[in-house]
Amino acid sequence: MTARIVGAVARHEIDHARSRIKAAHAQAAAQGRAHGRIAYGYRLSDDGRRVPDEVTAPIVQELAKRVLAGETMYSICNDLNDRGTPTPRGSKRWNTQKVRQMLLSPTYAGLRTHLGVLTPAVWEPLIDVEDHRVIRSILTDPRRKTTRGSAPVHLLSGIARCGVCGESMGRKKSHGGNSYGCLRNHCVYRRSEPVDLMVSEAIIARCEQMTGLQELVDDDVADAEREAARLRAQLDDFCDKAAAGELSAASLARIEAKLLPQIRAAERRAAVVVPPAVGELLGTNARVRWEQMPVIAKRTVVRNLVEITIDRGKPGPKFDPELIRLKWL
Ligand SMILES: [Zn+2]
Incomplete structure:
Protein backbone atom coordinates (compact mmCIF):
# COMPACT_ATOMS: atom_id res chain seq x y z
CA MET A 1 0.00 0.00 0.00
CA THR A 2 2.63 2.49 1.13
CA ALA A 3 4.89 1.40 -1.69
CA ARG A 4 2.11 2.10 -4.17
CA ILE A 5 1.54 5.58 -2.81
CA VAL A 6 5.26 6.28 -2.90
CA GLY A 7 5.29 4.96 -6.46
CA ALA A 8 2.39 7.19 -7.44
CA VAL A 9 4.02 10.24 -5.89
CA ALA A 10 7.31 9.43 -7.60
CA ARG A 11 5.54 9.05 -10.95
CA HIS A 12 3.80 12.35 -10.40
CA GLU A 13 7.16 13.97 -9.62
CA ILE A 14 8.69 12.46 -12.73
CA ASP A 15 5.81 13.66 -14.92
CA HIS A 16 6.20 17.07 -13.40
CA ALA A 17 9.94 17.15 -14.03
CA ARG A 18 9.36 15.89 -17.56
CA SER A 19 6.96 18.69 -18.42
CA ARG A 20 9.35 21.24 -16.89
CA ILE A 21 12.21 19.93 -19.04
CA LYS A 22 9.95 19.88 -22.10
CA ALA A 23 8.92 23.49 -21.50
CA ALA A 24 12.55 24.53 -21.09
CA HIS A 25 13.45 22.76 -24.34
CA ALA A 26 10.58 24.44 -26.18
CA GLN A 27 11.72 27.81 -24.89
CA ALA A 28 15.32 27.12 -25.86
CA ALA A 29 14.12 25.97 -29.29
CA ALA A 30 12.14 29.16 -29.76
CA GLN A 31 15.27 31.14 -28.96
CA GLY A 32 17.53 28.90 -31.05
CA ARG A 33 19.74 27.95 -28.10
CA ALA A 34 21.30 24.58 -27.40
CA HIS A 35 19.73 22.09 -25.06
CA GLY A 36 21.15 18.85 -23.71
CA ARG A 37 24.75 17.73 -24.03
CA ILE A 38 27.10 19.89 -26.00
CA ALA A 39 28.10 18.38 -29.34
CA TYR A 40 31.66 17.45 -30.27
CA GLY A 41 33.23 20.45 -31.99
CA TYR A 42 31.63 22.97 -29.66
CA ARG A 43 32.24 24.19 -26.13
CA LEU A 44 30.27 26.40 -23.79
CA SER A 45 31.48 29.98 -23.60
CA ASP A 46 31.71 31.82 -20.27
CA ASP A 47 28.28 33.34 -20.83
CA GLY A 48 26.75 29.93 -21.59
CA ARG A 49 26.63 30.06 -25.38
CA ARG A 50 27.61 27.19 -27.69
CA VAL A 51 30.74 28.26 -29.54
CA PRO A 52 33.16 26.37 -31.85
CA ASP A 53 35.90 24.59 -29.92
CA GLU A 54 39.38 25.58 -31.11
CA VAL A 55 40.65 21.99 -31.12
CA THR A 56 37.67 19.87 -32.15
CA ALA A 57 35.75 22.18 -34.54
CA PRO A 58 38.43 21.86 -37.27
CA ILE A 59 38.18 18.06 -36.91
CA VAL A 60 34.43 18.15 -37.64
CA GLN A 61 35.15 20.29 -40.69
CA GLU A 62 37.85 17.90 -41.82
CA LEU A 63 35.42 14.95 -41.54
CA ALA A 64 32.88 16.77 -43.71
CA LYS A 65 35.45 17.66 -46.33
CA ARG A 66 36.77 14.11 -46.57
CA VAL A 67 33.31 12.56 -46.90
CA LEU A 68 32.43 15.11 -49.59
CA ALA A 69 35.62 14.13 -51.40
CA GLY A 70 34.38 10.53 -51.45
CA GLU A 71 36.77 9.02 -48.91
CA THR A 72 35.47 5.94 -47.09
CA MET A 73 34.52 6.12 -43.41
CA TYR A 74 36.88 3.29 -42.72
CA SER A 75 39.94 5.09 -44.05
CA ILE A 76 38.94 8.36 -42.33
CA CYS A 77 38.58 6.60 -38.96
CA ASN A 78 41.88 4.75 -39.36
CA ASP A 79 43.65 8.01 -40.03
CA LEU A 80 42.01 9.82 -37.08
CA ASN A 81 42.97 6.95 -34.76
CA ASP A 82 46.53 6.85 -36.09
CA ARG A 83 46.91 10.57 -35.47
CA GLY A 84 45.50 10.25 -31.95
CA THR A 85 42.81 12.84 -32.71
CA PRO A 86 40.62 13.58 -29.63
CA THR A 87 37.51 11.36 -29.73
CA PRO A 88 33.90 12.27 -28.90
CA ARG A 89 32.78 11.66 -25.33
CA GLY A 90 32.11 8.01 -24.60
CA SER A 91 34.25 6.68 -27.47
CA LYS A 92 37.82 5.52 -26.91
CA ARG A 93 38.49 5.26 -30.63
CA TRP A 94 36.91 6.71 -33.75
CA ASN A 95 34.51 4.32 -35.44
CA THR A 96 32.47 4.59 -38.61
CA GLN A 97 29.12 4.56 -36.80
CA LYS A 98 30.15 7.51 -34.65
CA VAL A 99 31.40 9.58 -37.58
CA ARG A 100 28.27 8.81 -39.57
CA GLN A 101 26.02 9.74 -36.65
CA MET A 102 27.91 13.01 -36.17
CA LEU A 103 27.80 14.04 -39.81
CA LEU A 104 24.08 13.33 -40.11
CA SER A 105 23.41 15.70 -37.22
CA PRO A 106 21.93 19.06 -38.31
CA THR A 107 23.71 20.70 -35.36
CA TYR A 108 26.87 21.27 -37.41
CA ALA A 109 24.92 23.08 -40.13
CA GLY A 110 23.66 25.54 -37.51
CA LEU A 111 20.25 23.89 -37.40
CA ARG A 112 18.39 22.36 -34.52
CA THR A 113 15.51 19.89 -34.37
CA HIS A 114 12.64 20.39 -32.01
CA LEU A 115 9.79 17.88 -32.12
CA GLY A 116 10.84 16.92 -35.62
CA VAL A 117 11.04 20.46 -37.00
CA LEU A 118 14.35 21.93 -38.19
CA THR A 119 14.88 25.55 -37.18
CA PRO A 120 17.90 27.83 -37.50
CA ALA A 121 19.98 27.89 -34.32
CA VAL A 122 21.95 30.76 -32.83
CA TRP A 123 25.26 28.93 -32.75
CA GLU A 124 27.85 29.21 -35.48
CA PRO A 125 27.63 26.41 -38.09
CA LEU A 126 30.76 24.29 -38.66
CA ILE A 127 29.48 22.88 -41.96
CA ASP A 128 27.84 24.81 -44.76
CA VAL A 129 24.08 24.01 -45.01
CA GLU A 130 24.39 22.96 -48.65
CA ASP A 131 27.40 20.73 -47.87
CA HIS A 132 25.40 19.22 -45.03
CA ARG A 133 22.61 18.37 -47.47
CA VAL A 134 25.06 16.68 -49.84
CA ILE A 135 26.74 14.77 -47.00
CA ARG A 136 23.34 13.53 -45.85
CA SER A 137 22.51 12.29 -49.33
CA ILE A 138 25.89 10.55 -49.54
CA LEU A 139 25.56 8.89 -46.13
CA THR A 140 21.94 7.85 -46.54
CA ASP A 141 22.42 6.44 -50.04
CA PRO A 142 21.05 2.90 -49.62
CA ARG A 143 23.67 1.54 -52.02
CA ARG A 144 26.54 2.94 -49.98
CA LYS A 145 28.82 0.36 -48.45
CA THR A 146 29.22 1.55 -44.89
CA THR A 147 31.82 -1.01 -43.89
CA ARG A 148 35.33 -1.19 -45.21
CA GLY A 149 34.30 -0.62 -48.81
CA SER A 150 37.18 0.70 -50.79
CA ALA A 151 35.75 -0.96 -53.90
CA PRO A 152 33.87 1.63 -55.95
CA VAL A 153 30.09 1.55 -55.94
CA HIS A 154 28.50 1.17 -59.36
CA LEU A 155 27.82 4.46 -61.04
CA LEU A 156 24.14 3.90 -61.77
CA SER A 157 22.91 1.22 -59.37
CA GLY A 158 19.72 2.43 -57.74
CA ILE A 159 19.66 5.40 -60.13
CA ALA A 160 18.87 3.88 -63.55
CA GLY A 212 29.39 29.92 -67.19
CA LEU A 213 26.22 28.36 -65.85
CA GLN A 214 27.43 28.81 -62.29
CA GLU A 215 27.84 32.56 -62.91
CA LEU A 216 24.41 32.65 -64.54
CA VAL A 217 22.89 30.94 -61.54
CA ASP A 218 24.70 33.32 -59.20
CA ASP A 219 23.33 36.30 -61.16
CA ASP A 220 19.81 34.88 -61.05
CA VAL A 221 20.03 34.34 -57.32
CA ALA A 222 21.32 37.88 -56.76
CA ASP A 223 18.48 39.25 -58.94
CA ALA A 224 15.89 37.26 -57.05
CA GLU A 225 17.28 38.43 -53.71
CA ARG A 226 17.13 42.06 -54.82
CA GLU A 227 13.60 41.57 -56.11
CA ALA A 228 12.46 40.02 -52.82
CA ALA A 229 14.07 42.86 -50.84
CA ARG A 230 12.41 45.48 -53.08
CA LEU A 231 8.97 43.90 -52.67
CA ARG A 232 9.40 43.57 -48.92
CA ALA A 233 10.35 47.26 -48.69
CA GLN A 234 7.25 48.14 -50.72
CA LEU A 235 5.06 46.15 -48.37
CA ASP A 236 6.71 47.81 -45.36
CA ASP A 237 5.89 51.23 -46.83
CA PHE A 238 2.24 50.30 -47.18
CA CYS A 239 2.20 49.02 -43.61
CA ASP A 240 3.65 52.35 -42.42
CA LYS A 241 0.99 54.23 -44.39
CA ALA A 242 -1.73 52.08 -42.86
CA ALA A 243 -0.31 52.69 -39.40
CA ALA A 244 -0.33 56.45 -40.07
CA GLY A 245 -3.98 56.25 -41.15
CA GLU A 246 -3.22 57.08 -44.80
CA LEU A 247 -4.37 53.66 -45.98
CA SER A 248 -7.38 51.61 -44.89
CA ALA A 249 -6.92 48.17 -43.36
CA ALA A 250 -8.93 46.68 -46.24
CA SER A 251 -6.62 48.24 -48.83
CA LEU A 252 -3.57 47.01 -46.94
CA ALA A 253 -5.01 43.49 -46.88
CA ARG A 254 -5.57 43.64 -50.66
CA ILE A 255 -2.02 44.90 -51.29
CA GLU A 256 -0.61 42.29 -48.97
CA ALA A 257 -2.50 39.50 -50.74
CA LYS A 258 -0.94 40.65 -54.01
CA LEU A 259 2.62 41.24 -52.79
CA LEU A 260 3.15 38.26 -50.51
CA PRO A 261 2.98 35.58 -53.25
CA GLN A 262 5.44 37.64 -55.33
CA ILE A 263 7.81 37.90 -52.36
CA ARG A 264 7.59 34.15 -51.76
CA ALA A 265 8.21 33.40 -55.44
CA ALA A 266 11.31 35.61 -55.46
CA GLU A 267 12.55 33.97 -52.27
CA ARG A 268 12.10 30.54 -53.81
CA ARG A 269 14.10 31.58 -56.87
CA ALA A 270 16.85 32.92 -54.61
CA ALA A 271 17.05 29.57 -52.83
CA VAL A 272 17.93 27.57 -55.97
CA VAL A 273 21.43 26.21 -55.59
CA VAL A 274 23.56 24.13 -57.92
CA PRO A 275 25.00 21.23 -55.87
CA PRO A 276 28.77 21.72 -55.36
CA ALA A 277 29.62 18.44 -57.11
CA VAL A 278 27.84 19.68 -60.25
CA GLY A 279 29.22 23.21 -60.01
CA GLU A 280 32.73 21.77 -59.90
CA LEU A 281 32.24 20.00 -63.24
CA LEU A 282 30.83 22.81 -65.31
ZN1 LIG B 1 11.54 -4.12 -64.71
Whole structure:
Protein backbone atom coordinates (compact mmCIF):
# COMPACT_ATOMS: atom_id res chain seq x y z
CA MET A 1 0.00 0.00 0.00
CA THR A 2 2.63 2.49 1.13
CA ALA A 3 4.89 1.40 -1.69
CA ARG A 4 2.11 2.10 -4.17
CA ILE A 5 1.54 5.58 -2.81
CA VAL A 6 5.26 6.28 -2.90
CA GLY A 7 5.29 4.96 -6.46
CA ALA A 8 2.39 7.19 -7.44
CA VAL A 9 4.02 10.24 -5.89
CA ALA A 10 7.31 9.43 -7.60
CA ARG A 11 5.54 9.05 -10.95
CA HIS A 12 3.80 12.35 -10.40
CA GLU A 13 7.16 13.97 -9.62
CA ILE A 14 8.69 12.46 -12.73
CA ASP A 15 5.81 13.66 -14.92
CA HIS A 16 6.20 17.07 -13.40
CA ALA A 17 9.94 17.15 -14.03
CA ARG A 18 9.36 15.89 -17.56
CA SER A 19 6.96 18.69 -18.42
CA ARG A 20 9.35 21.24 -16.89
CA ILE A 21 12.21 19.93 -19.04
CA LYS A 22 9.95 19.88 -22.10
CA ALA A 23 8.92 23.49 -21.50
CA ALA A 24 12.55 24.53 -21.09
CA HIS A 25 13.45 22.76 -24.34
CA ALA A 26 10.58 24.44 -26.18
CA GLN A 27 11.72 27.81 -24.89
CA ALA A 28 15.32 27.12 -25.86
CA ALA A 29 14.12 25.97 -29.29
CA ALA A 30 12.14 29.16 -29.76
CA GLN A 31 15.27 31.14 -28.96
CA GLY A 32 17.53 28.90 -31.05
CA ARG A 33 19.74 27.95 -28.10
CA ALA A 34 21.30 24.58 -27.40
CA HIS A 35 19.73 22.09 -25.06
CA GLY A 36 21.15 18.85 -23.71
CA ARG A 37 24.75 17.73 -24.03
CA ILE A 38 27.10 19.89 -26.00
CA ALA A 39 28.10 18.38 -29.34
CA TYR A 40 31.66 17.45 -30.27
CA GLY A 41 33.23 20.45 -31.99
CA TYR A 42 31.63 22.97 -29.66
CA ARG A 43 32.24 24.19 -26.13
CA LEU A 44 30.27 26.40 -23.79
CA SER A 45 31.48 29.98 -23.60
CA ASP A 46 31.71 31.82 -20.27
CA ASP A 47 28.28 33.34 -20.83
CA GLY A 48 26.75 29.93 -21.59
CA ARG A 49 26.63 30.06 -25.38
CA ARG A 50 27.61 27.19 -27.69
CA VAL A 51 30.74 28.26 -29.54
CA PRO A 52 33.16 26.37 -31.85
CA ASP A 53 35.90 24.59 -29.92
CA GLU A 54 39.38 25.58 -31.11
CA VAL A 55 40.65 21.99 -31.12
CA THR A 56 37.67 19.87 -32.15
CA ALA A 57 35.75 22.18 -34.54
CA PRO A 58 38.43 21.86 -37.27
CA ILE A 59 38.18 18.06 -36.91
CA VAL A 60 34.43 18.15 -37.64
CA GLN A 61 35.15 20.29 -40.69
CA GLU A 62 37.85 17.90 -41.82
CA LEU A 63 35.42 14.95 -41.54
CA ALA A 64 32.88 16.77 -43.71
CA LYS A 65 35.45 17.66 -46.33
CA ARG A 66 36.77 14.11 -46.57
CA VAL A 67 33.31 12.56 -46.90
CA LEU A 68 32.43 15.11 -49.59
CA ALA A 69 35.62 14.13 -51.40
CA GLY A 70 34.38 10.53 -51.45
CA GLU A 71 36.77 9.02 -48.91
CA THR A 72 35.47 5.94 -47.09
CA MET A 73 34.52 6.12 -43.41
CA TYR A 74 36.88 3.29 -42.72
CA SER A 75 39.94 5.09 -44.05
CA ILE A 76 38.94 8.36 -42.33
CA CYS A 77 38.58 6.60 -38.96
CA ASN A 78 41.88 4.75 -39.36
CA ASP A 79 43.65 8.01 -40.03
CA LEU A 80 42.01 9.82 -37.08
CA ASN A 81 42.97 6.95 -34.76
CA ASP A 82 46.53 6.85 -36.09
CA ARG A 83 46.91 10.57 -35.47
CA GLY A 84 45.50 10.25 -31.95
CA THR A 85 42.81 12.84 -32.71
CA PRO A 86 40.62 13.58 -29.63
CA THR A 87 37.51 11.36 -29.73
CA PRO A 88 33.90 12.27 -28.90
CA ARG A 89 32.78 11.66 -25.33
CA GLY A 90 32.11 8.01 -24.60
CA SER A 91 34.25 6.68 -27.47
CA LYS A 92 37.82 5.52 -26.91
CA ARG A 93 38.49 5.26 -30.63
CA TRP A 94 36.91 6.71 -33.75
CA ASN A 95 34.51 4.32 -35.44
CA THR A 96 32.47 4.59 -38.61
CA GLN A 97 29.12 4.56 -36.80
CA LYS A 98 30.15 7.51 -34.65
CA VAL A 99 31.40 9.58 -37.58
CA ARG A 100 28.27 8.81 -39.57
CA GLN A 101 26.02 9.74 -36.65
CA MET A 102 27.91 13.01 -36.17
CA LEU A 103 27.80 14.04 -39.81
CA LEU A 104 24.08 13.33 -40.11
CA SER A 105 23.41 15.70 -37.22
CA PRO A 106 21.93 19.06 -38.31
CA THR A 107 23.71 20.70 -35.36
CA TYR A 108 26.87 21.27 -37.41
CA ALA A 109 24.92 23.08 -40.13
CA GLY A 110 23.66 25.54 -37.51
CA LEU A 111 20.25 23.89 -37.40
CA ARG A 112 18.39 22.36 -34.52
CA THR A 113 15.51 19.89 -34.37
CA HIS A 114 12.64 20.39 -32.01
CA LEU A 115 9.79 17.88 -32.12
CA GLY A 116 10.84 16.92 -35.62
CA VAL A 117 11.04 20.46 -37.00
CA LEU A 118 14.35 21.93 -38.19
CA THR A 119 14.88 25.55 -37.18
CA PRO A 120 17.90 27.83 -37.50
CA ALA A 121 19.98 27.89 -34.32
CA VAL A 122 21.95 30.76 -32.83
CA TRP A 123 25.26 28.93 -32.75
CA GLU A 124 27.85 29.21 -35.48
CA PRO A 125 27.63 26.41 -38.09
CA LEU A 126 30.76 24.29 -38.66
CA ILE A 127 29.48 22.88 -41.96
CA ASP A 128 27.84 24.81 -44.76
CA VAL A 129 24.08 24.01 -45.01
CA GLU A 130 24.39 22.96 -48.65
CA ASP A 131 27.40 20.73 -47.87
CA HIS A 132 25.40 19.22 -45.03
CA ARG A 133 22.61 18.37 -47.47
CA VAL A 134 25.06 16.68 -49.84
CA ILE A 135 26.74 14.77 -47.00
CA ARG A 136 23.34 13.53 -45.85
CA SER A 137 22.51 12.29 -49.33
CA ILE A 138 25.89 10.55 -49.54
CA LEU A 139 25.56 8.89 -46.13
CA THR A 140 21.94 7.85 -46.54
CA ASP A 141 22.42 6.44 -50.04
CA PRO A 142 21.05 2.90 -49.62
CA ARG A 143 23.67 1.54 -52.02
CA ARG A 144 26.54 2.94 -49.98
CA LYS A 145 28.82 0.36 -48.45
CA THR A 146 29.22 1.55 -44.89
CA THR A 147 31.82 -1.01 -43.89
CA ARG A 148 35.33 -1.19 -45.21
CA GLY A 149 34.30 -0.62 -48.81
CA SER A 150 37.18 0.70 -50.79
CA ALA A 151 35.75 -0.96 -53.90
CA PRO A 152 33.87 1.63 -55.95
CA VAL A 153 30.09 1.55 -55.94
CA HIS A 154 28.50 1.17 -59.36
CA LEU A 155 27.82 4.46 -61.04
CA LEU A 156 24.14 3.90 -61.77
CA SER A 157 22.91 1.22 -59.37
CA GLY A 158 19.72 2.43 -57.74
CA ILE A 159 19.66 5.40 -60.13
CA ALA A 160 18.87 3.88 -63.55
CA ARG A 161 15.27 2.75 -64.13
CA CYS A 162 13.93 -0.31 -65.89
CA GLY A 163 12.37 0.68 -69.24
CA VAL A 164 9.73 -2.06 -68.93
CA CYS A 165 8.36 -1.70 -65.39
CA GLY A 166 9.97 1.53 -64.15
CA GLU A 167 11.58 -0.08 -61.08
CA SER A 168 15.17 0.61 -59.97
CA MET A 169 18.00 -1.18 -61.64
CA GLY A 170 20.86 -2.44 -59.57
CA ARG A 171 24.11 -4.27 -59.84
CA LYS A 172 23.85 -7.92 -60.86
CA LYS A 173 26.62 -10.36 -61.45
CA SER A 174 26.33 -12.31 -64.68
CA HIS A 175 28.77 -14.60 -66.47
CA GLY A 176 29.87 -11.80 -68.79
CA GLY A 177 30.85 -9.55 -65.86
CA ASN A 178 28.85 -6.91 -64.01
CA SER A 179 25.43 -5.91 -65.22
CA TYR A 180 22.56 -3.66 -64.27
CA GLY A 181 19.38 -5.61 -63.78
CA CYS A 182 15.79 -4.69 -62.99
CA LEU A 183 15.74 -5.31 -59.25
CA ARG A 184 12.10 -6.25 -58.79
CA ASN A 185 10.78 -7.89 -61.93
CA HIS A 186 13.99 -8.92 -63.72
CA CYS A 187 12.72 -7.46 -67.01
CA VAL A 188 15.98 -5.98 -68.29
CA TYR A 189 19.68 -6.82 -68.01
CA ARG A 190 22.47 -4.76 -69.50
CA ARG A 191 26.25 -5.01 -69.17
CA SER A 192 27.15 -2.10 -66.92
CA GLU A 193 30.48 -1.08 -68.42
CA PRO A 194 29.27 0.32 -71.76
CA VAL A 195 26.29 1.96 -70.04
CA ASP A 196 28.56 3.71 -67.51
CA LEU A 197 30.85 4.82 -70.32
CA MET A 198 28.01 6.21 -72.39
CA VAL A 199 26.46 8.09 -69.47
CA SER A 200 29.88 9.47 -68.43
CA GLU A 201 30.54 10.76 -71.95
CA ALA A 202 27.09 12.35 -72.13
CA ILE A 203 27.59 14.11 -68.79
CA ILE A 204 31.05 15.36 -69.73
CA ALA A 205 29.73 16.75 -73.03
CA ARG A 206 26.80 18.35 -71.25
CA CYS A 207 28.99 19.96 -68.59
CA GLU A 208 31.50 21.24 -71.14
CA GLN A 209 28.64 23.09 -72.84
CA MET A 210 27.43 24.57 -69.60
CA THR A 211 30.38 26.95 -69.22
CA GLY A 212 29.39 29.92 -67.19
CA LEU A 213 26.22 28.36 -65.85
CA GLN A 214 27.43 28.81 -62.29
CA GLU A 215 27.84 32.56 -62.91
CA LEU A 216 24.41 32.65 -64.54
CA VAL A 217 22.89 30.94 -61.54
CA ASP A 218 24.70 33.32 -59.20
CA ASP A 219 23.33 36.30 -61.16
CA ASP A 220 19.81 34.88 -61.05
CA VAL A 221 20.03 34.34 -57.32
CA ALA A 222 21.32 37.88 -56.76
CA ASP A 223 18.48 39.25 -58.94
CA ALA A 224 15.89 37.26 -57.05
CA GLU A 225 17.28 38.43 -53.71
CA ARG A 226 17.13 42.06 -54.82
CA GLU A 227 13.60 41.57 -56.11
CA ALA A 228 12.46 40.02 -52.82
CA ALA A 229 14.07 42.86 -50.84
CA ARG A 230 12.41 45.48 -53.08
CA LEU A 231 8.97 43.90 -52.67
CA ARG A 232 9.40 43.57 -48.92
CA ALA A 233 10.35 47.26 -48.69
CA GLN A 234 7.25 48.14 -50.72
CA LEU A 235 5.06 46.15 -48.37
CA ASP A 236 6.71 47.81 -45.36
CA ASP A 237 5.89 51.23 -46.83
CA PHE A 238 2.24 50.30 -47.18
CA CYS A 239 2.20 49.02 -43.61
CA ASP A 240 3.65 52.35 -42.42
CA LYS A 241 0.99 54.23 -44.39
CA ALA A 242 -1.73 52.08 -42.86
CA ALA A 243 -0.31 52.69 -39.40
CA ALA A 244 -0.33 56.45 -40.07
CA GLY A 245 -3.98 56.25 -41.15
CA GLU A 246 -3.22 57.08 -44.80
CA LEU A 247 -4.37 53.66 -45.98
CA SER A 248 -7.38 51.61 -44.89
CA ALA A 249 -6.92 48.17 -43.36
CA ALA A 250 -8.93 46.68 -46.24
CA SER A 251 -6.62 48.24 -48.83
CA LEU A 252 -3.57 47.01 -46.94
CA ALA A 253 -5.01 43.49 -46.88
CA ARG A 254 -5.57 43.64 -50.66
CA ILE A 255 -2.02 44.90 -51.29
CA GLU A 256 -0.61 42.29 -48.97
CA ALA A 257 -2.50 39.50 -50.74
CA LYS A 258 -0.94 40.65 -54.01
CA LEU A 259 2.62 41.24 -52.79
CA LEU A 260 3.15 38.26 -50.51
CA PRO A 261 2.98 35.58 -53.25
CA GLN A 262 5.44 37.64 -55.33
CA ILE A 263 7.81 37.90 -52.36
CA ARG A 264 7.59 34.15 -51.76
CA ALA A 265 8.21 33.40 -55.44
CA ALA A 266 11.31 35.61 -55.46
CA GLU A 267 12.55 33.97 -52.27
CA ARG A 268 12.10 30.54 -53.81
CA ARG A 269 14.10 31.58 -56.87
CA ALA A 270 16.85 32.92 -54.61
CA ALA A 271 17.05 29.57 -52.83
CA VAL A 272 17.93 27.57 -55.97
CA VAL A 273 21.43 26.21 -55.59
CA VAL A 274 23.56 24.13 -57.92
CA PRO A 275 25.00 21.23 -55.87
CA PRO A 276 28.77 21.72 -55.36
CA ALA A 277 29.62 18.44 -57.11
CA VAL A 278 27.84 19.68 -60.25
CA GLY A 279 29.22 23.21 -60.01
CA GLU A 280 32.73 21.77 -59.90
CA LEU A 281 32.24 20.00 -63.24
CA LEU A 282 30.83 22.81 -65.31
CA GLY A 283 33.12 24.22 -67.95
CA THR A 284 35.92 23.18 -70.24
CA ASN A 285 37.70 21.05 -67.62
CA ALA A 286 34.70 18.76 -67.23
CA ARG A 287 36.49 15.65 -68.50
CA VAL A 288 39.51 15.92 -66.21
CA ARG A 289 37.34 16.76 -63.21
CA TRP A 290 34.92 13.90 -63.90
CA GLU A 291 37.75 11.41 -64.19
CA GLN A 292 39.21 12.51 -60.85
CA MET A 293 35.86 12.46 -59.09
CA PRO A 294 35.10 9.62 -56.64
CA VAL A 295 32.18 7.41 -57.73
CA ILE A 296 30.05 8.65 -54.86
CA ALA A 297 30.34 12.26 -56.04
CA LYS A 298 29.69 11.15 -59.62
CA ARG A 299 26.46 9.55 -58.46
CA THR A 300 25.39 12.86 -56.90
CA VAL A 301 26.08 14.55 -60.23
CA VAL A 302 24.10 11.95 -62.19
CA ARG A 303 21.13 12.25 -59.85
CA ASN A 304 21.10 16.00 -60.26
CA LEU A 305 21.50 16.12 -64.01
CA VAL A 306 19.83 13.22 -65.74
CA GLU A 307 17.23 10.47 -65.56
CA ILE A 308 18.36 7.19 -67.08
CA THR A 309 16.04 4.50 -68.37
CA ILE A 310 17.32 1.23 -69.79
CA ASP A 311 15.07 -0.50 -72.34
CA ARG A 312 14.91 -4.17 -73.17
CA GLY A 313 16.64 -5.13 -76.41
CA LYS A 314 17.54 -8.20 -78.39
CA PRO A 315 19.60 -10.65 -76.35
CA GLY A 316 23.26 -10.81 -77.26
CA PRO A 317 26.57 -9.21 -76.42
CA LYS A 318 26.23 -6.23 -78.76
CA PHE A 319 25.73 -2.88 -77.04
CA ASP A 320 22.94 -0.78 -78.49
CA PRO A 321 23.11 2.84 -77.28
CA GLU A 322 19.54 3.36 -78.50
CA LEU A 323 18.36 1.31 -75.54
CA ILE A 324 19.70 3.80 -73.02
CA ARG A 325 17.39 6.78 -72.71
CA LEU A 326 18.72 9.95 -71.07
CA LYS A 327 16.37 12.67 -69.95
CA TRP A 328 18.15 15.83 -68.80
CA LEU A 329 16.71 17.46 -65.72
ZN1 LIG B 1 11.54 -4.12 -64.71
